[in-house]
Amino acid sequence: MITLLLLFFSCNVSPKPINYGTDGCHFCKMTIVDKVHAAEIVTKKGKIYKFDATECMIHFIEDFDTSQIEFYLSNNYTEPEKLIDATKATFLISKNIPSPMGAFLSAFKNKEDAEKFQEEKGGELYTWSALLAKFKD
Template sequence: MQTLKHYLIFALLLLFFSCNVSPEPIDYGSDGCQFCKMTIVDKVHAAEIVTKKGKVYKFDATECMINYTKDFDTTEIQLYLSNNYTTPEALIDATKATFLISKNIPSPMGAYLSAFKDKADAKKFQADKGGDLYTWETLLAKFKD
């Protein structure tokens, strides 16, 4: 009976630790984009999805992440993350970010799309580089077609 108890505890611990729902660091220059299959090298435009079961999908740009979700059960997604343009490699909650589409800031897939954690930063870049600001919802609507 004691052995069965130990196996049960071990199984529960294994289950607990195997369902970790959190981002993974992107290995720039090695990881590939789930959508376009390009190697992820741009440290200010990468993105990531984490499912409710903890599976991580990495993308070389936010536009790839959005396009990938068109054929994905989005009810399974726990986190949408984009790199913060002002802090290379830092992933931020894409659903709370402000996005700038500016022809003066190229992104890997040509959508000229950058994510900002702070709306004030996005407005500063918009004043300098031009373009239009979007919320997550308005961005999804723009990419719907």
């Protein structure tokens, strides 16, 4: 019974907090310090991959079996350190909002927030699927 309980709790498939200033980006190897642009992937087996920017996460999945991914997460620009479901987020690419790897890419939990920042900072809005298509080009 104890072995079964250990197996159950050791296979917990959920996001893990990013340790800013300590954790490294799985793609570019930079230390993750930006609390509004970080990202994370959680596989179906519970393995965690952390990234300093959503653009690193997108480049990482180009050579990854995406059928094994349970969660794609990006930091919500309006709530530093809060990971949100990237597949449901609205993304803004604006030259007036720098991101760690220079893609000027920010994620927003609410489309309304993204539109507000777009009015202030300019740029273009994207859904997750449109963003993936843009980065393939």
